[in-house]
Amino acid sequence: MPGERLVQVPGGAPDGVSLGHVLTRTDFRVPEHATLDLAGRPVVGTVARGKHLLTRIGDDHTLHTHLKMEGAWHLYRPGTRWRRPTHEARVVLETEPWSAVGFALGVVEVVPRGDEDQVVGHLGPDLLGPDWDPDEAVRRLSETPDRAVADAILDQRNLAGIGNLYKSELCFLAGLHPWTPVAQVSSLDRLVRRAHVVLDANKERVEQTTTGDTRRGRRTWVYRRDKQPCRRCGTPVRVSMQGPDTQERATYWCPTCQPEA
Numbered sequence: 586m587p588g589e590r591l592v593q594v595p596g597g598a599p600d601g602v603s604l605g606h607v608l609t610r611t612d613f614r615v616p617e618h619a620t621l622d623l624a625g626r627p628v629v630g631t632v633a634r635g636k637h638l639l640t641r642i643g644d645d646h647t648l649h650t651h652l653k654m655e656g657a658w659h660l661y662r663p664g665t666r667w668r669r670p671t672h673e674a675r676v677v678l679e680t681e682p683w684s685a686v687g688f689a690l691g692v693v694e695v696v697p698r699g700d701e702d703q704v705v706g707h708l709g710p711d712l713l714g715p716d717w718d719p720d721e722a723v724r725r726l727s728e729t730p731d732r733a734v735a736d737a738i739l740d741q742r743n744l745a746g747i748g749n750l751y752k753s754e755l756c757f758l759a760g761l762h763p764w765t766p767v768a769q770v771s772s773l774d775r776l777v778r779r780a781h782v783v784l785d786a787n788k789e790r791v792e793q794t795t796t797g798d799t800r801r802g803r804r805t806w807v808y809r810r811d812k813q814p815c816r817r818c819g820t821p822v823r824v825s826m827q828g829p830d831t832q833e834r835a836t837y838w839c840p841t842c843q844p845e846a
């Protein structure tokens with residue numbers, strides 16, 4: 586549709602208003618910031634840390650948002666009809682050329698610029714960030730040698746950017762049983778570098794694929810393919826819940842291609 590585009594994440598949303606354009610209107614639809622008005626200030630830019638987005642506004646403010654499962658930023662030309670329900674909008678940032686609308690965001694908070702580290706400083710190196718540091722990611726992963734590798738790479742404190750899809754897919758690509766302790770992974774370095782390659786290859790894609798095939802039903806090796814035959818060996822793919830008690834997530838794997846160590 587002309588006059589709008591969907592911002593892909595992580596990609597620096599809302600980057601359409603990040604070129605120094607001055608905000609003409611702001612609307613923070615969360616109780617804490619309901620009366621906050623940042624109109625008149627320029628959007629300096631947005632940086633992504635994992636799925637956290639830091640939008641720097643003026644000299645002093647940073648808007649911290651997180652997409653969680655359902656969130657998204659859309660960019661619209663002024664006057665264009667939104668593609669999601671109005672009640673899902675959490676933030677509206679308007680400039681003359683663009684309106685950026687954040688829908689169903691998991692986090693919306695405005696913090697002093699100097700406090701950015703307090704909101705995302707706990708995150709490991711960002712797989713798609715300008716400061717990506719594979720050695721640091723390996724170092725952090727190595728600090729919990731007994732932890733299951735699938736859990737460890739999903740933990741954003743180790744490295745930021747791997748979601749549940751990539752967790753299962755990266756274990757498959759590495760031939761690793763998801764419950765393999767980190768200490769028994771023969772090359773954490775290779776695993777971490779592969780994560781970077783796979784995420785980087787997908788950063789501009791609407792539909793994420795780890796197989797290289799973007800057709801529906803062919804995009805993943807094991808993710809959401811439980812009971813279906815493994816694409817490599819035909820063994821039925823398995824699924825089980827994995828993770829700390831309150832944060833269990835589904836893990837998919839092929840018991841043949843990813844044997845228990």
Ligand SMILES: [Zn+2]
Nearest residue numbers: 815818839842
């Ligand atoms: Zn297999």
